[in-house]
Amino acid sequence: xxxxxxxxxxxxxxxxxxxxxxxxxxxxxxxxxxxxxxxxxxxxxxxxxxxxxxxxxxxxxxxxxxxxxxxxxxxxxxxxxxxxxxxxxxxxxxxxxxxxxxxxxxxxxxxxxxxxxxxxxxxxxxxxxxxxxxxxxxxxxxxxxxxxxxxxxxxxxxxxxxxxxxxxxxxxxxxxxxxxxxxxxxxxxxxxxxxxxxxxxxxxxxxxxxxxxxxxxxxxxxxxxxxxxxxxxxxxxxxxxxxxxxxxxxxxxxxxxxxxxxxxxxxxxxxxxxx
Amino acid sequence: xxxxxxxxxxxxxxxxxxxxxxxxxxxxxxxxxxxxxxxxxxxxxxxxxxxxxxxxxxxxxxxxxxxxxxxxxxxxxxxxxxxxxxxxxxxxxxxxxxxxxxxxxxxxxxxxxxxxxxxxxxxxxxxxxxxxxxxxxxxxxxxxxxxxxxxxxxxxxxxxxxxxxxxxxxxxxxxxxxxxxxxxxxxxxxxxxxxxxxxxxxxxxxxxxxxxxxxxxxxxxxxxxxxxxxxxxxxxxxxxxxxxxxxxxxxxxxxxxxxxxxxxxxxxxxxxxxxxxxxxxxxxxxxxxxxxxxxxxxxxxxxxxxxxxxxxxxxxxxxxxxxxxxxxxxxxxxxxxxxxxxxxxxxxxxxxxxxxxxxxxxxxxxxxxxxxxxxxxxxxxxxxxxxxxxxxxxxxxxxxxxxxxxxxxxxxxxxxxxxxxxxxxxxxxxxxxxxxxxxxxxxxxxxxxxxxxxxxxxxxxxxxxxxxxxxxxxxxxxxxxxxxxxxxxxxxxxxxxxxxxxxxxxxxxxxxxxxxxxxxxxxxxxxxxxxxxxxxxxxxxxxxxxxxxxxxxxxxxxxxxxxxxxxxxxxxxxxxxxxxxxxxxxxxxxxxxxxxxxxxxxxxxxxxxxxxxxxxxxxxxxxxxxxxxxxxxx
Numbered sequence: 001x002x003x004x005x006x007x008x009x010x011x012x013x014x015x016x017x018x019x020x021x022x023x024x025x026x027x028x029x030x031x032x033x034x035x036x037x038x039x040x041x042x043x044x045x046x047x048x049x050x051x052x053x054x055x056x057x058x059x060x061x062x063x064x065x066x067x068x069x070x071x072x073x074x075x076x077x078x079x080x081x082x083x084x085x086x087x088x089x090x091x092x093x094x095x096x097x098x099x100x101x102x103x104x105x106x107x108x109x110x111x112x113x114x115x116x117x118x119x120x121x122x123x124x125x126x127x128x129x130x131x132x133x134x135x136x137x138x139x140x141x142x143x144x145x146x147x148x149x150x151x152x153x154x155x156x157x158x159x160x161x162x163x164x165x166x167x168x169x170x171x172x173x174x175x176x177x178x179x180x181x182x183x184x185x186x187x188x189x190x191x192x193x194x195x196x197x198x199x200x201x202x203x204x205x206x207x208x209x210x211x212x213x214x215x216x217x218x219x220x221x222x223x224x225x226x227x228x229x230x231x232x233x234x235x236x237x238x239x240x241x242x243x244x245x246x247x248x249x250x251x252x253x254x255x256x257x258x259x260x261x262x263x264x265x266x267x268x269x270x271x272x273x274x275x
Numbered sequence: 276x277x278x279x280x281x282x283x284x285x286x287x288x289x290x291x292x293x294x295x296x297x298x299x300x301x302x303x304x305x306x307x308x309x310x311x312x313x314x315x316x317x318x319x320x321x322x323x324x325x326x327x328x329x330x331x332x333x334x335x336x337x338x339x340x341x342x343x344x345x346x347x348x349x350x351x352x353x354x355x356x357x358x359x360x361x362x363x364x365x366x367x368x369x370x371x372x373x374x375x376x377x378x379x380x381x382x383x384x385x386x387x388x389x390x391x392x393x394x395x396x397x398x399x400x401x402x403x404x405x406x407x408x409x410x411x412x413x414x415x416x417x418x419x420x421x422x423x424x425x426x427x428x429x430x431x432x433x434x435x436x437x438x439x440x441x442x443x444x445x446x447x448x449x450x451x452x453x454x455x456x457x458x459x460x461x462x463x464x465x466x467x468x469x470x471x472x473x474x475x476x477x478x479x480x481x482x483x484x485x486x487x488x489x490x491x492x493x494x495x496x497x498x499x500x501x502x503x504x505x506x507x508x509x510x511x512x513x514x515x516x517x518x519x520x521x522x523x524x525x526x527x528x529x530x531x532x533x534x535x536x537x538x539x540x541x542x543x544x545x546x547x548x549x550x551x552x553x554x555x556x557x558x559x560x561x562x563x564x565x566x567x568x569x570x571x572x573x574x575x576x577x578x579x580x581x582x583x584x585x586x587x588x589x590x591x592x593x594x595x596x597x598x599x600x601x602x603x604x605x606x607x608x609x610x611x612x613x614x615x616x617x618x619x620x621x622x623x624x625x626x627x628x629x630x631x632x633x634x635x636x637x638x639x640x641x642x643x644x645x646x647x648x649x650x651x652x653x654x655x656x657x658x659x660x661x662x663x664x665x666x667x668x669x670x671x672x673x674x675x676x677x678x679x680x681x682x683x684x685x686x687x688x689x690x691x692x693x694x695x696x697x698x699x700x701x702x703x704x705x706x707x708x709x710x711x712x713x714x715x716x717x718x719x720x721x722x723x724x725x726x727x728x729x730x731x732x733x734x735x736x737x738x739x740x741x742x743x744x745x746x747x748x749x750x751x752x753x754x755x756x757x758x759x760x761x762x763x764x765x766x767x768x769x770x771x772x773x774x775x776x777x778x779x780x781x782x783x784x785x786x787x788x789x790x791x792x793x794x795x796x797x798x799x800x801x802x803x804x805x806x807x808x809x810x811x812x813x814x815x816x817x818x819x820x821x822x823x824x825x826x827x828x829x830x831x832x833x834x835x836x837x838x839x840x841x842x843x844x845x846x847x848x849x850x851x852x853x854x855x856x857x858x859x860x861x862x863x864x865x866x867x868x869x870x871x872x873x874x875x876x877x878x879x880x881x882x883x884x885x886x887x888x889x890x891x892x893x894x895x896x897x898x899x900x901x902x903x904x905x906x907x908x909x
Contacts, residue, residue, distance in 0.1 A: 021804040139811045190291040225578035232425035240717025243354040246445020248291045252298035
């Protein structure tokens with residue numbers, strides 16, 4: 001129950017916080033307007049041909065209300081033609097002017113062309129921080145519930161213990177099969193070694209790795225680190241046996257079977273010593 | 276183990292010649308072929324990055340070509356030797372993405388009034404900074420191998436694909452057929468979609484066909500490689516998709532209902548929504564998630580370090596000898612940081628010592644944070660948010676430098692330290708990906724780590740040299756510039772890097788961002804709010820979702836959608852046919868899908884280098900699809 005409430009609060013808070021972040025949406029410059037580029041295809045006559053030419057129009061997307069820009073008549077949808085007499089190739093050319101800088105905008109609305117002089121103020125945040133703060137608080141509460149719910153569930157279910165038993169089985173299989181490989185390797189052809197690894201070891205490696213988090217839950221991180229250090233070294237050694245066998249290097253394969261066996265045995269010893 | 280072959284007849288593996296003696300791994304042949312292939316791939320991809328605006332990693336190509344050269348021509352017989360070759364080659368190539376995103380911005384900015392002097396930066400210092408940055412990045416990320424690969428077992432889909440190539444000589448005929456068959460299909464589909472598609476970015480607008488409003492952005496990226504990456508990530512990739520769906524299927528529809536008129540208008544342009552809102556929010560979330568993730572993972576990192584120290588203590592056990600010594604790496608970081616102070620101090624005449632120390636220290640800290648972010652993103656999804664991380668680095672550096680320097684000197688000093696950071700991040704993600712391949716083929720990590728250092732120094736020399744050659748070759752003489760025909764439209768870069776000839780799309784974008792940052796126009800609030808949200812998810816205890824959801828905000832939704840197809844396919848196959856089937860059949864096929872498209876992308880880049888006059892347009896068309904994929908510049 002606590003876990004479900006925690007999930008709802010965590011994700012509700014996160015989504016609400018994301019909404020608070022994007023709802024105000026636009027990064028307003030100190031000019032209190034937001035510009036964007038719109039790609040358009042303009043049809044022009046060149047000689048006897050009518051061809052389409054791609055153009056970028058700089059469009060006013062937003063105007064803060066109230067603001068000087070709003071009072072001076074700029075509205076969303078207006079197309080900016082020139083700034084300080086220069087034609088614009090993109091909205092980036094306006095950039096974010098420093099506070100106090102005055103710029104003259106020539107803009108088009110319908111067929112009419114107008115001019116307006118704007119002085120930049122300090123850029124400001126449009127994010128609703130109180131809303132955002134409440135959302136974050138809800139998420140933090142959700143995380144607390146989620147964690148305590150998980151701890152309680154782990155205590156009650158005994159799931160980790162059962163999974164650990166299964167882990168021990170996989171690790172024992174690995175040790176026993178690696179030992180058998182070690183004993184019989186001298187009589188095996190390289191391709192038989194490959195087949196043995198793929199058929200007798202691969203599944204147990206995968207299953208043990210999939211259930212490894214149970215070690216942390218039951219015995220803590222130190223034990224987990226020690227077991228996984230040896231397990232991974234053992235798996236890597238067996239992977240090397242595979243590569244060496246595929247290339248026919250039997251001495252290398254033999255040496256690394258021994259090494260892999262040592263690591264897997266040590267991983268099992270550490271796991272058993274905590275049982 | 277990445278693969279298994281249950282039930283297969285023994286003869287599928289073929290007869291294998293028995294050999295005795297040491298198994299070749301770190302050999303001169305691997306080093307020389309790695310340098311050669313790395314230089315070839317770095318030149319190709321760096322040129323493509325300037326010309327076409329994309330950059331890709333070259334591990335797959337290096338592995339395939341290495342296979343051909345080492346096995347075919349030189350009669351070498353070692354999977355692990357080829358692994359060292361591809362590690363070195365991809366380390367050399369790491370410079371192409373790191374440098375081409377950052378340094379050309381100086382050439383572009385130098386063509387603006389008042390900033391002419393920025394192109395006169397100290398070139399040897401820049402090369403040195405890039406090499407130092409690469410080494411610091413490696414020293415920071417190498418100790419994380421144990422945590423990310425041994426403990427967390429992040430999938431690194433690109434690493435799995437490279438391992439599949441490396442292992443193909445011994446994997447048996449059926450797996451090789453699956454791998455190379457899928458690669459062929461992927462290459463054909465990629466060729467078809469890029470050559471016959473309506474635009475440079477092969478996409479399918481299903482939303483338009485179904486009559487969905489534009490805000491839902493139901494556009495699929497036509498790329499089998501993306502499906503392959505999603506398949507290899509499996510259900511672990513779920514939260515990446517969730518991030519994209521939250522943006523375009525939850526937030527955008529709500530904004531279209533309740534937002535202001537301007538917002539409602541913007542929502543119908545998903546590309547603009549991404550650039551204006553979701554991407555900056557996603558960058559902030561990535562940072563917050565990384566910081567939160569590091570706090571949460573601190574006990575695990577401490578345990579990993581402790582296990583490593585224990586293994587290396589007193590001469591070290593076998594496992595301890597497999598890793599580079601922690602003390603050596605710590606010394607490399609400290610030495611690199613001191614070197615960065617020196618480089619920052621020398622970067623421009625007016626740089627003060629305290630300012631240089633501040634830039635170097637913050638730069639070093641950022642390398643660590645960004646290295647962790649990128650290594651985890653690549654590990655979970657194969658995509659690296661390199662451009663976002665570089666953006667933050669440059670922003671921090673400019674804000675610091677501008678407090679004591681004029682505009683041109685601010686830009687030059689920030690870009691020299693920034694390029695070092697960019698290289699560091701690029702090398703960090705490449706190293707982790709290679710270490711994953713190495714794990715799967717049984718390579719010794721220490722040898723691969725040394726191989727990465729052996730390759731990392733060469734890339735900056737080659738790529739910066741290439742950049743100057745291209746800048747000069749595309750710059751007209753003084754007489755040509757006074758010619759009446761030499762008339763440029765306002766706002767266009769007239770010649771060299773940044774001009775129509777060499778558009779350098781990524782560096783051009785960075786140049787405009789640098790201008791905006793110097794003018795104080797940074798979406799800082801959105802970064803901050805995003806960071807808070809990312810932090811929350813990271814500390815929620817739901818492992819790794821912070822970075823994944825953040826990356827979903829950050830990436831184009833078309834890629835997220837196609838990637839999600841791969842994730843869903845994997846879940847269906849796992850459930851219906853079993854995980855063994857997924858690993859036996861699914862993984863070789865998915866790896867093949869990645870390999871085919873990546874190879875063709877690099878192939879087009881190579882073609883562009885050697886036949887630039889005739890093929891540039893074709894390459895531009897054909898390579899667009901790769902643009903957003905393996906590059907990380909999305």
